[in-house]
Structures are given as structure tokens and as C-alpha cells.
Amino acid sequence: MARVSQAHLDARRQQILDAARRCFVRNGFHATSMADLLAEAKMSAGGLYRYFNSKDEIVTAIAAQALHGVSGAIEAVIGAQTLPPLHTIVRRLAGEGSPLCADRDAARLLVQIWAEAARSPRIQERFQEAFSGAEAVIGTLIAEYQRRGLISPEVNHTQAARLLIGLLHGFVVQRALLPDAHPDTFNPGLAGLIFGGTS
Amino acid sequence: MARVSQAHLDARRQQILDAARRCFVRNGFHATSMADLLAEAKMSAGGLYRYFNSKDEIVTAIAAQALHGVSGAIEAVIGAQTLPPLHTIVRRLAGEGSPLCADRDAARLLVQIWAEAARSPRIQERFQEAFSGAEAVIGTLIAEYQRRGLISPEVNHTQAARLLIGLLHGFVVQRALLPDAHPDTFNPGLAGLIFGGTS
Amino acid sequence: MARVSQAHLDARRQQILDAARRCFVRNGFHATSMADLLAEAKMSAGGLYRYFNSKDEIVTAIAAQALHGVSGAIEAVIGAQTLPPLHTIVRRLAGEGSPLCADRDAARLLVQIWAEAARSPRIQERFQEAFSGAEAVIGTLIAEYQRRGLISPEVNHTQAARLLIGLLHGFVVQRALLPDAHPDTFNPGLAGLIFGGTS
Amino acid sequence: MARVSQAHLDARRQQILDAARRCFVRNGFHATSMADLLAEAKMSAGGLYRYFNSKDEIVTAIAAQALHGVSGAIEAVIGAQTLPPLHTIVRRLAGEGSPLCADRDAARLLVQIWAEAARSPRIQERFQEAFSGAEAVIGTLIAEYQRRGLISPEVNHTQAARLLIGLLHGFVVQRALLPDAHPDTFNPGLAGLIFGGTS
DNA sequence: AATGAATGAGAATTCATTCAT
DNA sequence: AATGAATGAATTCTCATTCAT
Structure with a gap:
């Protein structure tokens, strides 16, 4: 045929x-x-x-591919043999050599997708699927850190995962819209401010 | 007349x-x-x-108002007499009673604006202005924490500020796209994971 | 009241x-x-x-005023005590000191009016009234020339008048659209070519 | 393809x-x-x-076609083997069988074009090109008449050409706006008044 | 399988005109 | 008499999509 x-x-x-x-x-x-x-x-x-069949179908496909790419990249990084220190998480995920490699183009595309997800139930669904995936993977990471005694056992996995994903998303916004945003300058803030400080 | x-x-x-x-x-x-x-x-x-004069002018006005609103809200919160603990920063900024009050609608609008800023130099400029303003205000906050010995003096102000703004933006994304995102569940992640943990 | x-x-x-x-x-x-x-x-x-009452009424008034001005100017020139030689007719009518004074602005307005007259019965009527007036006045001029033996008595008044008005209109077109058109350079053509030549 | x-x-x-x-x-x-x-x-x-690409482009194309048509028609008539007597020039150019054939529709279109040329540099340019072309061709005609001794050698070619074109344009105005205008009644004026008369 | 000419609903914007003040 | 804010139909042009070839 x-x-x-x-x-x-x-x-x-x-x-x-x-x-x-x-x-x-x-x-x-x-x-x-x-x-x-x-x-x-x-x-x-x-x-x-x-x-x-339509422009919309292309948009949805692009969004699905990109969102799936992000959660896939997260899994790849997290699944690595050697557990990375938490404060390098954004650089690991979004840096040059990473599978996600949030260069300016990728970041801009993600921002477009979020905007579209706010209007399109179809894309929002895809976002939530990818988000859940990442949440789960990072939850496992947290558990591993807890198992090793690096994180207090009282921390809620989901909440912690959302925070880390939030950090990543926040970096994506800056990468898309600030000319000088870079994983190498975002990460030290994470390391210095939070892990180096006390509340 | x-x-x-x-x-x-x-x-x-x-x-x-x-x-x-x-x-x-x-x-x-x-x-x-x-x-x-x-x-x-x-x-x-x-x-x-x-x-x-045009639809674009309305879009730009809305974007400017919203972006200015965000940096204004940050100033308002930071400028309060009593210094809030860092780990409550997102709830303070985005919570119900806050001047920013990132309810779902506000969050969705911000995401739209970021997407538009990636295409429109005019709006990108506005974003950068607002961002710089917030950066400066939060930089001052960091300095105050350092003066009080709550944060290591080695932390770079700008990097730390960008990280905190990134946390806020990351929350905005979740607020816009996850049905159950809420400042009260985002904040504990911040408190628990990061301030309670060690690297 | x-x-x-x-x-x-x-x-x-x-x-x-x-x-x-x-x-x-x-x-x-x-x-x-x-x-x-x-x-x-x-x-x-x-x-x-x-x-x-309407924009159209203003247009019509402007057209009427301008067309009436043209035929009035023709009457004024023709009615002068001393009869001008025919070959100076265009300069007399359209030249600097004339009542018509077809400067570039006046010429452009006339051309606009003709275009509008081609669509608007109201303005076309005004054009025809003014044209008839000019025709009559110039007819009288022709008759006077004939009485003085300067023009063959066989010439048809109306046809001759239309030709002279045509010359004037032709000049108006050039005045409106050629940067260097001027009564002083249009007239010699009339004098030299036609009155100086033979068929 | x-x-x-x-x-x-x-x-x-x-x-x-x-x-x-x-x-x-x-x-x-x-x-x-x-x-x-x-x-x-x-x-x-x-x-x-x-x-x-736009309405304007259509207008310009129509204007260009029409203006080019006029100068082309003039060339066609002038270039004929047998030299027409000057006083038949308008009939030759604008009459029924002519390539220009200034029927009422064509005349009205020309008047619209002149009006537009007064506003649109693009169309004015086209007018001037066509005008120059016609000027040159008619200049050659004048020269030929002069060679044959039918016109005084002192006559300026350009001035004479402009006058003849002016006659043609003047007829076009009448054709467009007077119900009874016709080349056959315009021409006799030319023959009778001017070539039959003396200054 | 592929082309690209054609469709026509819908987009942003303008404009002559009206009418409450 | 005069103002100018408001109207809404009409204008030019675009765009996702279809279908004859």
C-alpha cells in the first residue's frame, strides 16, 4: 500500500x-x-x-516533544551513577553539556509552551504529565539523599521536588529573557545563599 | 476644554x-x-x-503594569519593618495577602507576558527594568541578612537575588499550570529541603 | 433669534x-x-x-467655488477693455497676475475636482454649468475677433471656445503634474507652433 | 513547479x-x-x-498601463507612414479607430489617474515618464514638419509638443465630463479657429 | 504523494457622523 | 453655539485550510 x-x-x-x-x-x-x-x-x-491535520496539532506535538524532553533530561541526570550534590542541580540540568541544555532557544520555546498551556487544556495536560514524571524522579532523588542522611527525613518529597523544579523553571525564565543569564551564575546563588546560609 | x-x-x-x-x-x-x-x-x-492606538499598545500597557506590579510588590514586602525569614519569602511575595498575590489569573498573565517578552523588544525591556529593580531590592535584603550574620558574607548579592527571583518565577509557573499549586505548599519545600538540609 | x-x-x-x-x-x-x-x-x-451636513457637502461647495472661480476668471479676462491677442490666452488666464492664477495648488485642486465630477452627478452638473458659462463668454470673444476680421467668419463659436478651454485645461494638467510647467513656456508653443505655422 | x-x-x-x-x-x-x-x-x-500585494499596487498597475497606453498610442499615430496634418491630431489620437480611443471610460480613467498622480509620487513619476515619451515623439513630428517647411523653423520642439499634448488632455477632460464631447467636434475648432485664423 | 492556487471567514483599524453635556 | 467622546459599519488585508490537478 x-x-x-x-x-x-x-x-x-x-x-x-x-x-x-x-x-x-x-x-x-x-x-x-x-x-x-x-x-x-x-x-x-x-x-x-x-x-x-492542523497547525494546532503541530503546536501540540512540539510542546509534547519539548516537555517530554525536559522530564527525560531530568531523569537522565538524576539516574546517573554518581549522585550530584543538590546545589549543582540547576547547572547539571540546564548547563551546556546536559541533555536538557537550556540554551536561549530552548528556554524561549519552553516559555512559549507554558503560555500556550495556560490556554490549551491539551497542552496543559502534557505539562502536568511531564511535571508529574519529574516530580516522581526527583522525589526518588530526595529519598536517596535522605537515605544517605544528607537531608532531614521529615522533608516532604513532593514539596521538595516542586521547589527544585521551580528553581529550574525560574532559571529558564531568566535564560529566555536576560542576556547574561547562565547556569554557571545561577548555581552559585543556590550554593552560596541557601546551602551556605542558615535561616 | x-x-x-x-x-x-x-x-x-x-x-x-x-x-x-x-x-x-x-x-x-x-x-x-x-x-x-x-x-x-x-x-x-x-x-x-x-x-x-493599537492592540499592541494595550498589550504593552498590560505587560508594563503587571511587571511593575511584581517589582513593586517585592519592594513592599522587603521594605516591611520586620525582616521576614528567607524561607518564607515566596509565601510572603505570592501569598493571599501579599501585594503581588499571585493567584492563578495573575500567574497566567505573567506567563503570557514572558512569552511575549521573548518576541517583543519593547516588553523584554520592561521585563528587564522590573527585574533589575527587584534584583536591587533583594540585594539590599541579602546585605541586611549578612549584616545580621544570617547569611555568609561571601555570597554574591546579584546571584543570590536572581536565585530568589527564580524561585518566585518558578512558583508562578506552577501556580499558572498546576491546579493544586499554592504558596503554602511551595514554601515548606523551601524551608524543609534547603534550610533544613545540608549539601 | x-x-x-x-x-x-x-x-x-x-x-x-x-x-x-x-x-x-x-x-x-x-x-x-x-x-x-x-x-x-x-x-x-x-x-x-x-x-x-456632510463631508460631501463640503466637497461639493469647494468644487462649486473653484469651478465658478475659473469661469469667473475667464469672464474677467475676456471682459477687459483691450482685447488680448488669442495666442496669449493661456498666459492671460492662468498666469501669475490673472484672476484664475493657476498656481500648482489651484491646478491640483481642479484635477481633483474633475476626477470627482466623473463620479458625482452633482459636481458634474456644476462643471457643466461653469463650462457653459465659459463657452458663452469665449464665444463672444470669438465673435468680436470675427467682427474685427481677425478670425474667419466661418469658424463655429462653440467648437472654437471648447478648443480654447481645452488648451487651458491641458495646461492645468501640466501645471499640476510637471514640476517645470509654467504659463510662460506653454504660451510660446501656442504662438509659435500654431499661429506661426500653416497646416 | x-x-x-x-x-x-x-x-x-x-x-x-x-x-x-x-x-x-x-x-x-x-x-x-x-x-x-x-x-x-x-x-x-x-x-x-x-x-x-495591496490595493495600491493595483491602482499603480492600472495607472501605469493607462499612461503607457496613451504614450504608446501617440507613438503609433505619429509613426504612421503618412504624416497627418496637424489640425487632425486630436481626432487621430483620440478618435474611434485610434489606438488610444479616448472613449468616455478611458477619459474618465485618465482623469482619475491625474488626480491620483497629484498625491502619489509613484504615479506622478509614471505620468512624467509617459509624458516625456510623448514629448519626444511629438518633438520628432514637429521637426519633420519643419523639414518639410510646414512649420516655422524657429518653433521650440518641447514647447510645441507640450501644447499639442495639452490639447489632447484638454479634450480628455471634456470627453470625460461633457456628454456631447467628441473628437469630431473638437478637431474642427482646432482647424477652424487656429489654422484658419490669424493672430 | 505532492503541489500551490484558491477560499472566505475573521483580523485590526478608520472614519463620517451623532449627541449628551 | 460649541465641544469632543462615542458609535459601529465599513475597510484593507491575512491566514489556516482545501482540493483540482
């Missing part, structure tokens, strides 16, 4: 998503027209609509 | 901004049409355009 | 028309908004509408 | 221009809305905008 291989279809689909991501980073979801996207992907309108 | 009082003009302008804010919270900047906005404000198109 | 003198009313009306003429010369009838006109006349909308 | 032939695209473009010309003749440039034009062309808005 199929006239072209599945691999070809997948590649074409990814070509569209890659082009879309570049456009969305540049201009956001709404200010990117299908014409922009088609030009970036070097495709025809009719061609694209074989792979996605 | 004017046949209506300045107060009336100001009220009308605010009526537009209030309607715009409600629409933008609900649907974001781009998915809100001028028709939506006009219906919400119960105004005619021509009438509105006496107060703002 | 009247709270202000008739003279005041007339002056106000003329103030509007003068402002309108300046706007129309600059931008044409359609590209001039009532707001432009109100600013130029330093009046309020409500105020103006006491003197004219 | 294209799924329709170039001929189809050209035809579509011309279909738009033809519809536009009909609308503009009827109502002028400004009083013709895009909706009018779309209805006349039996096209959708989106379709039309593939061929022209």
Missing part, C-alpha cells in the same frame, strides 16, 4: 517539526504563520497537511 | 485595561481579538481607539 | 472651506479625513456639522 | 486588472472598495492577494 517507506514518512514528519520549532522559537506560536512554517520546511501546504 | 472630567477619561482607560487583562488571562494576547476585548469592555471600536 | 451675527456665520463657513481647500490640495478629497479637516480648521466636529 | 500554466496566471492577473479598471472608471480609485473589486472580478480576497 504505502508508496514510501515508514522511515521516509518519519523523516518528513521530523523535518516539519524541526522547521516548526525554529519558527516558534523565533516568533512564538501565534505569530508564526503556516506560510512561514512551510517556507522554513521547504514544503507545500498540501504536503504538510498529510502529516498533520 | 474637555467635556468630560479627567477622572472619567482615566476610568475609561482603566476599564479598557481591566477588560483586556481579563481577556488576556483567559485566552492570551494573540487569541484575544479586538472584538473579544470590545465586548468585554462594553465599548465600541472607535471609542477604544481614542485611548490606545 | 440668532445669537451671533450673519457675518460671523459666514466667516466661520469660509474658515472651514479654506481649511478644506488646503487639505484637499494636499491629499485629495478621499484621503482627507474629517479629522484632518477639523485639525486644519481648528474646529470641533460638532461645530463643523452646524455649517455643513 | 507550478500546477497551472503561466498563461493561466497571466490571464488571472489580467482578469483582476480588467475588473479593477471597470470599477475605477465607475467609481474612482478611492470609492472602489476591495469588496467591489472582488465581486467584479469574481474572485476571493485571498486569491487576489496572490497577484497583488
Whole structure:
């Protein structure tokens, strides 16, 4: 039946998503027209609509991919053999060599996605799924720290995880909107202020 | 000259901004049409355009007001006579009684504004102004803590301030997108995990 | 009854028309908004509408005034005691010192009026009235030339008059649209080519 | 590449221009809305905008076509093998069988174009180009008459050409605005009054 | 499978005009 | 008489999507 291989279809689909991501980073979801996207992907309108039924579907796919990427990156970092010290968590997650690598483009895309998630139940759902995943993984990390006596056993896993994810998200905002934001300057604040201080 | 009082003009302008804010919270900047906005404000198109020259001008005004509101709220909290313990900072800033009061609507609006700031140099500028203001105020707070010996004197003010603002922004994201996010559950994470733990 | 003198009313009306003429010369009838006109006349909308019922009425009044001015100027020149030689007719009518004085502004206004006359029966009527008047006056001039033996008695008055008016209109077009058009350079063509040549 | 032939695209473009010309003749440039034009062309808005980027572009194209048509027609008539007598020039140029054929519609369109040229530098430029072309061609005609001894060698070519073009334009005004204007009644004036008379 | 011309609803904005003050 | 805030229909143009080829 199929006239072209599945691999070809997948590649074409990814070509569209890659082009879309570049456009969305540049201009956001709404200010990117299908014409922009088609030009970036070097495709025809009719061609694209074989792979996605609507612009919205592309937006959702990009959002899902990005959100899944974030929680995946968190799992990758956390799952590493050697447990990183907590105060390096943001650099580990968002720094240059990390699987998440929150460079400015990635950060901008995430901010766009959050904004869209606030309007689209579909994307909000994806956000919550990814968030829950990260929460669980980081909860396990907390438990491990507690097992090793590095964190008080009274700390609530979920609350602690949300705080760490919040730190990461806060960094993403700065990365997206401040020219000089960088994991290496965000991290010391974490180390110095909080772990070095007392309440 | 004017046949209506300045107060009336100001009220009308605010009526537009209030309607715009409600629409933008609900649907974001781009998915809100001028028709939506006009219906919400119960105004005619021509009438509105006496107060703002374009939709963009309204968006910018809303963004400026909101960003300025955040840094103003931070100043208000920090400037209070009694210095709050650091680990209550997010609740103080974003909690129910606070001047910022990051309820879900306010949080959603902020997320929209960040997304728009990533595209609009004008709004990005406003973000950076507000950010710098908050940075300075919190820097002063850090210094005060250091003077009192509560924080190590080696901590860099700017880095520490950025971290605290990041915590706040991270909470805003959760407030906007998680149904159960609340300052009272975010704060304990801060207290428990970080101040109660060791690196 | 009247709270202000008739003279005041007339002056106000003329103030509007003068402002309108300046706007129309600059931008044409359609590209001039009532707001432009109100600013130029330093009046309020409500105020103006006491003197004219619509923008169209102002346009028509300006057109009528201008067209009547042209035929009036022709009468003035023709009616002079000393009969001007025919080949100086355009300079006499359109030159610096003439009552018509087709400077660039006046020429541009006339061209606007013709364009509007092609759409508006009301203005076309005014054009035809003014044209008939000029035709009659120039017809009389032709007759006088014939009486003096300067023109063949076989020449049809109307046809000759239309030709002369055509010359004048042709000059107006050039005056409006060519930077270097001038009665002094248009006239010699008339003198040299036609009266100096033979068929 | 294209799924329709170039001929189809050209035809579509011309279909738009033809519809536009009909609308503009009827109502002028400004009083013709895009909706009018779309209805006349039996096209959708989106379709039309593939061929022209703006209403202004259509106006400019129509103006350019018409102005170029006039100077082209002048060249065609002047370039004929047999040199026409000067006093038949307007009939030759504007009469029924001529390439210019200044029927009422064409005349009205020209008058609209002049009015627009007074406001639009772009169209004014086109007018001046076409005018220069016609000036040059008619200058050559004058020279030929002079070579044959039919016109005094002292006559300035440019001035004479401008006068003849002025005659033509003057006729166009009458054709546009007087119900009974016709080349056959304009010409005799030229023949009778001027060539038959003496100064 | 792919193209790109075509659609038409909907977007932001303007403008002549009205009318409460 | 005069003001200018307000109206809302109309304007130009865009855009996601479809479908004949």
C-alpha cells in the first residue's frame, strides 16, 4: 500500500517539526504563520497537511516533544551513577553539556509552551504529565539523599521536588529573557545563599 | 476644554485595561481579538481607539503594569519593618495577602507576558527594568541578612537575588499550570529541603 | 433669534472651506479625513456639522467655488477693455497676475475636482454649468475677433471656445503634474507652433 | 513547479486588472472598495492577494498601463507612414479607430489617474515618464514638419509638443465630463479657429 | 504523494457622523 | 453655539485550510 517507506514518512514528519520549532522559537506560536512554517520546511501546504491535520496539532506535538524532553533530561541526570550534590542541580540540568541544555532557544520555546498551556487544556495536560514524571524522579532523588542522611527525613518529597523544579523553571525564565543569564551564575546563588546560609 | 472630567477619561482607560487583562488571562494576547476585548469592555471600536492606538499598545500597557506590579510588590514586602525569614519569602511575595498575590489569573498573565517578552523588544525591556529593580531590592535584603550574620558574607548579592527571583518565577509557573499549586505548599519545600538540609 | 451675527456665520463657513481647500490640495478629497479637516480648521466636529451636513457637502461647495472661480476668471479676462491677442490666452488666464492664477495648488485642486465630477452627478452638473458659462463668454470673444476680421467668419463659436478651454485645461494638467510647467513656456508653443505655422 | 500554466496566471492577473479598471472608471480609485473589486472580478480576497500585494499596487498597475497606453498610442499615430496634418491630431489620437480611443471610460480613467498622480509620487513619476515619451515623439513630428517647411523653423520642439499634448488632455477632460464631447467636434475648432485664423 | 492556487471567514483599524453635556 | 467622546459599519488585508490537478 504505502508508496514510501515508514522511515521516509518519519523523516518528513521530523523535518516539519524541526522547521516548526525554529519558527516558534523565533516568533512564538501565534505569530508564526503556516506560510512561514512551510517556507522554513521547504514544503507545500498540501504536503504538510498529510502529516498533520492542523497547525494546532503541530503546536501540540512540539510542546509534547519539548516537555517530554525536559522530564527525560531530568531523569537522565538524576539516574546517573554518581549522585550530584543538590546545589549543582540547576547547572547539571540546564548547563551546556546536559541533555536538557537550556540554551536561549530552548528556554524561549519552553516559555512559549507554558503560555500556550495556560490556554490549551491539551497542552496543559502534557505539562502536568511531564511535571508529574519529574516530580516522581526527583522525589526518588530526595529519598536517596535522605537515605544517605544528607537531608532531614521529615522533608516532604513532593514539596521538595516542586521547589527544585521551580528553581529550574525560574532559571529558564531568566535564560529566555536576560542576556547574561547562565547556569554557571545561577548555581552559585543556590550554593552560596541557601546551602551556605542558615535561616 | 474637555467635556468630560479627567477622572472619567482615566476610568475609561482603566476599564479598557481591566477588560483586556481579563481577556488576556483567559485566552492570551494573540487569541484575544479586538472584538473579544470590545465586548468585554462594553465599548465600541472607535471609542477604544481614542485611548490606545493599537492592540499592541494595550498589550504593552498590560505587560508594563503587571511587571511593575511584581517589582513593586517585592519592594513592599522587603521594605516591611520586620525582616521576614528567607524561607518564607515566596509565601510572603505570592501569598493571599501579599501585594503581588499571585493567584492563578495573575500567574497566567505573567506567563503570557514572558512569552511575549521573548518576541517583543519593547516588553523584554520592561521585563528587564522590573527585574533589575527587584534584583536591587533583594540585594539590599541579602546585605541586611549578612549584616545580621544570617547569611555568609561571601555570597554574591546579584546571584543570590536572581536565585530568589527564580524561585518566585518558578512558583508562578506552577501556580499558572498546576491546579493544586499554592504558596503554602511551595514554601515548606523551601524551608524543609534547603534550610533544613545540608549539601 | 440668532445669537451671533450673519457675518460671523459666514466667516466661520469660509474658515472651514479654506481649511478644506488646503487639505484637499494636499491629499485629495478621499484621503482627507474629517479629522484632518477639523485639525486644519481648528474646529470641533460638532461645530463643523452646524455649517455643513456632510463631508460631501463640503466637497461639493469647494468644487462649486473653484469651478465658478475659473469661469469667473475667464469672464474677467475676456471682459477687459483691450482685447488680448488669442495666442496669449493661456498666459492671460492662468498666469501669475490673472484672476484664475493657476498656481500648482489651484491646478491640483481642479484635477481633483474633475476626477470627482466623473463620479458625482452633482459636481458634474456644476462643471457643466461653469463650462457653459465659459463657452458663452469665449464665444463672444470669438465673435468680436470675427467682427474685427481677425478670425474667419466661418469658424463655429462653440467648437472654437471648447478648443480654447481645452488648451487651458491641458495646461492645468501640466501645471499640476510637471514640476517645470509654467504659463510662460506653454504660451510660446501656442504662438509659435500654431499661429506661426500653416497646416 | 507550478500546477497551472503561466498563461493561466497571466490571464488571472489580467482578469483582476480588467475588473479593477471597470470599477475605477465607475467609481474612482478611492470609492472602489476591495469588496467591489472582488465581486467584479469574481474572485476571493485571498486569491487576489496572490497577484497583488495591496490595493495600491493595483491602482499603480492600472495607472501605469493607462499612461503607457496613451504614450504608446501617440507613438503609433505619429509613426504612421503618412504624416497627418496637424489640425487632425486630436481626432487621430483620440478618435474611434485610434489606438488610444479616448472613449468616455478611458477619459474618465485618465482623469482619475491625474488626480491620483497629484498625491502619489509613484504615479506622478509614471505620468512624467509617459509624458516625456510623448514629448519626444511629438518633438520628432514637429521637426519633420519643419523639414518639410510646414512649420516655422524657429518653433521650440518641447514647447510645441507640450501644447499639442495639452490639447489632447484638454479634450480628455471634456470627453470625460461633457456628454456631447467628441473628437469630431473638437478637431474642427482646432482647424477652424487656429489654422484658419490669424493672430 | 505532492503541489500551490484558491477560499472566505475573521483580523485590526478608520472614519463620517451623532449627541449628551 | 460649541465641544469632543462615542458609535459601529465599513475597510484593507491575512491566514489556516482545501482540493483540482
